[in-house]
Amino acid sequence: MxxxxxxxxxxxxxxxxxxxxxxxxxxxxxxxxxxxYALDNEAKAIFLDTADNETDEVLLDSAKACPTAAIIIHDEKGKQIYP
Ligand code: SF4
Incomplete structure:
Protein backbone atom coordinates (compact mmCIF):
# COMPACT_ATOMS: atom_id res chain seq x y z
CA MET A 1 0.00 0.00 0.00
CA TYR A 37 -15.47 7.67 -0.51
CA ALA A 38 -15.07 4.63 1.68
CA LEU A 39 -13.15 4.03 4.88
CA ASP A 40 -10.05 1.86 4.63
CA ASN A 41 -8.86 -0.54 7.32
CA GLU A 42 -7.30 2.35 9.24
CA ALA A 43 -10.65 4.19 9.27
CA LYS A 44 -9.35 6.84 6.89
CA ALA A 45 -11.32 8.02 3.88
CA ILE A 46 -10.15 6.84 0.47
CA PHE A 47 -11.54 7.62 -2.98
CA LEU A 48 -13.71 5.12 -4.80
CA ASP A 49 -13.47 4.59 -8.55
CA THR A 50 -17.08 5.79 -8.75
CA ALA A 51 -16.18 9.20 -7.30
CA ASP A 52 -16.79 10.99 -10.59
CA ASN A 53 -20.42 9.89 -10.46
CA GLU A 54 -20.97 12.48 -7.74
CA THR A 55 -21.71 16.03 -8.88
CA ASP A 56 -19.36 18.91 -8.10
CA GLU A 57 -22.01 20.29 -5.76
CA VAL A 58 -22.16 17.03 -3.79
CA LEU A 59 -18.36 16.80 -3.68
CA LEU A 60 -18.15 20.33 -2.32
CA ASP A 61 -20.84 19.50 0.24
CA SER A 62 -18.88 16.40 1.26
CA ALA A 63 -15.81 18.54 1.95
CA LYS A 64 -17.92 20.99 3.93
CA ALA A 65 -19.38 18.11 5.96
CA CYS A 66 -15.97 16.95 7.17
CA PRO A 67 -15.57 17.98 10.81
CA THR A 68 -11.81 18.32 10.50
CA ALA A 69 -11.69 19.88 7.01
CA ALA A 70 -9.63 16.91 5.83
CA ILE A 71 -10.99 17.14 2.29
CA ILE A 72 -9.24 19.85 0.32
CA ILE A 73 -10.41 20.97 -3.12
CA HIS A 74 -8.34 22.77 -5.75
CA ASP A 75 -9.56 24.01 -9.11
CA GLU A 76 -7.85 23.36 -12.45
CA LYS A 77 -5.53 26.33 -11.92
CA GLY A 78 -4.39 25.03 -8.54
CA LYS A 79 -6.43 27.59 -6.62
CA GLN A 80 -7.78 26.23 -3.35
CA ILE A 81 -11.59 26.26 -3.35
CA TYR A 82 -12.14 24.62 0.01
CA PRO A 83 -11.52 24.99 2.90
S1 SF4 B 1 -15.69 13.35 6.89
FE1 SF4 B 1 -13.53 13.92 7.08
S2 SF4 B 1 -12.84 12.91 8.95
FE2 SF4 B 1 -14.73 11.91 8.30
S3 SF4 B 1 -14.08 10.17 7.05
FE3 SF4 B 1 -14.49 11.89 5.68
S4 SF4 B 1 -12.47 12.87 5.42
FE4 SF4 B 1 -12.35 11.58 7.22
Whole structure:
Protein backbone atom coordinates (compact mmCIF):
# COMPACT_ATOMS: atom_id res chain seq x y z
CA MET A 1 0.00 0.00 0.00
CA UNK A 2 1.27 3.46 -0.82
CA UNK A 3 2.26 5.97 1.85
CA UNK A 4 -0.88 7.99 1.33
CA UNK A 5 -3.63 5.80 -0.11
CA UNK A 6 -6.17 8.56 0.47
CA UNK A 7 -4.16 10.94 -1.66
CA UNK A 8 -5.61 13.06 -4.42
CA UNK A 9 -8.17 12.39 -7.09
CA UNK A 10 -8.83 14.49 -10.18
CA UNK A 11 -12.56 14.72 -10.80
CA UNK A 12 -13.45 16.84 -13.81
CA UNK A 13 -11.99 20.33 -13.17
CA UNK A 14 -11.20 19.78 -9.53
CA UNK A 15 -8.55 17.90 -7.61
CA UNK A 16 -9.75 16.54 -4.28
CA UNK A 17 -7.32 15.50 -1.59
CA UNK A 18 -7.96 13.63 1.64
CA UNK A 19 -5.41 14.52 4.29
CA UNK A 20 -4.98 11.29 6.25
CA UNK A 21 -3.45 13.10 9.18
CA UNK A 22 -6.59 15.19 9.56
CA UNK A 23 -9.15 12.46 8.78
CA UNK A 24 -10.68 11.01 11.94
CA UNK A 25 -12.95 8.52 10.20
CA UNK A 26 -16.13 10.40 11.06
CA UNK A 27 -17.59 9.21 7.73
CA UNK A 28 -19.63 12.40 7.25
CA UNK A 29 -18.15 12.62 3.76
CA UNK A 30 -19.49 9.14 2.96
CA UNK A 31 -22.96 10.06 4.19
CA UNK A 32 -23.00 13.00 1.77
CA UNK A 33 -21.18 11.37 -1.16
CA UNK A 34 -21.38 7.57 -0.83
CA UNK A 35 -20.08 6.97 -4.36
CA UNK A 36 -16.96 9.05 -3.72
CA TYR A 37 -15.47 7.67 -0.51
CA ALA A 38 -15.07 4.63 1.68
CA LEU A 39 -13.15 4.03 4.88
CA ASP A 40 -10.05 1.86 4.63
CA ASN A 41 -8.86 -0.54 7.32
CA GLU A 42 -7.30 2.35 9.24
CA ALA A 43 -10.65 4.19 9.27
CA LYS A 44 -9.35 6.84 6.89
CA ALA A 45 -11.32 8.02 3.88
CA ILE A 46 -10.15 6.84 0.47
CA PHE A 47 -11.54 7.62 -2.98
CA LEU A 48 -13.71 5.12 -4.80
CA ASP A 49 -13.47 4.59 -8.55
CA THR A 50 -17.08 5.79 -8.75
CA ALA A 51 -16.18 9.20 -7.30
CA ASP A 52 -16.79 10.99 -10.59
CA ASN A 53 -20.42 9.89 -10.46
CA GLU A 54 -20.97 12.48 -7.74
CA THR A 55 -21.71 16.03 -8.88
CA ASP A 56 -19.36 18.91 -8.10
CA GLU A 57 -22.01 20.29 -5.76
CA VAL A 58 -22.16 17.03 -3.79
CA LEU A 59 -18.36 16.80 -3.68
CA LEU A 60 -18.15 20.33 -2.32
CA ASP A 61 -20.84 19.50 0.24
CA SER A 62 -18.88 16.40 1.26
CA ALA A 63 -15.81 18.54 1.95
CA LYS A 64 -17.92 20.99 3.93
CA ALA A 65 -19.38 18.11 5.96
CA CYS A 66 -15.97 16.95 7.17
CA PRO A 67 -15.57 17.98 10.81
CA THR A 68 -11.81 18.32 10.50
CA ALA A 69 -11.69 19.88 7.01
CA ALA A 70 -9.63 16.91 5.83
CA ILE A 71 -10.99 17.14 2.29
CA ILE A 72 -9.24 19.85 0.32
CA ILE A 73 -10.41 20.97 -3.12
CA HIS A 74 -8.34 22.77 -5.75
CA ASP A 75 -9.56 24.01 -9.11
CA GLU A 76 -7.85 23.36 -12.45
CA LYS A 77 -5.53 26.33 -11.92
CA GLY A 78 -4.39 25.03 -8.54
CA LYS A 79 -6.43 27.59 -6.62
CA GLN A 80 -7.78 26.23 -3.35
CA ILE A 81 -11.59 26.26 -3.35
CA TYR A 82 -12.14 24.62 0.01
CA PRO A 83 -11.52 24.99 2.90
S1 SF4 B 1 -15.69 13.35 6.89
FE1 SF4 B 1 -13.53 13.92 7.08
S2 SF4 B 1 -12.84 12.91 8.95
FE2 SF4 B 1 -14.73 11.91 8.30
S3 SF4 B 1 -14.08 10.17 7.05
FE3 SF4 B 1 -14.49 11.89 5.68
S4 SF4 B 1 -12.47 12.87 5.42
FE4 SF4 B 1 -12.35 11.58 7.22
Missing amino acids: SVNPSGSRKIRNWTLTVDRDLCIGAASCIAVAPKA
